Amino acid sequence: MTVQLFGSPAAFEPVAHAVYRTDPVLFTNELTTLRISPWPADRVLLSVTDGAAQVGAAVQMHSSALLVSGLPPEVATAAVTALVDVRPDLPEVRGTPEAATAFAQSWQEVTGGHAVAGTTDLLYRLGELTPPVGVVGEWRPARDADTDLLTVWLDAFYVEAFGSGSDLDAARVGLQAISDAGGQVLLWTVAGKPVCMARLHACVAGMARIGPVYTPPEHRGHGYAAALTSVAARTAFDRGVRDVVLFADAANPVSNRVYRRIGFVPVAENVRYLLNGQ
16 A cells, blocks of 8 residues: 655645545535645645555545545555654544544554544435425625624634634634635525525535535524525526535434425435544
8 A cells, every 4th residue: 555645636636536526425525625725735635545546535624634534444554654744733533434433543553642533424415405485584695794794603603513612713714715715605684684604615526515504593493594505505506516415413403304304315424533642
């Protein structure tokens, strides 16, 4: 097995084509992450080959989580061994249960550190769209004037979903990254007041992902998220997207019930491990 690190998405493109574009739904995180521009110099782009055969790949998100769904369990140790010298402080790994667990176990064995299981997300693919009826309000695209509000909402989403500390500067950077990657933010409004937001990623290989979807606590329970997610899905289909996908926290029965009700079908799990190899 040969492990190679790359310096840019352009150099990594043949790997992405061989591994990720074979299943754009399963590898939605990887494909959307690779759209980040400019690519941060310290982010991992890794491939594993066996002779001339491309057998695996991993990509590091802007949040520093390493996405390993494209790494078969049998190559996890080779990947970890190559990474410990260049990324000894790797904080997190995410991927399918088999791939992420194998990587986490190898990380513990190679570094002597710990890997602690975190959240589990369900990956959904839209089947037949069934929008809710009777939801008060209407949608519109986000505008520059919404930036401050969206920054606060995106920060609140990160705090609620991942247990992170509030960081408005990071949220503002994340909001700009949405535009830089060709994505769009949609808003649901009631009497002109925004009550819910949803991000629609740009299409990659016929796939587009929705998320995050966030409704402030004071506006929940009125169907706004379901209505806006349906709008985002219809917008994607109107743009020629074949597969519309999203993630939901497996431990959140409300969001899972909402997404299934409007036509999303679970297709895979995505698990998270926090690494402490130091």
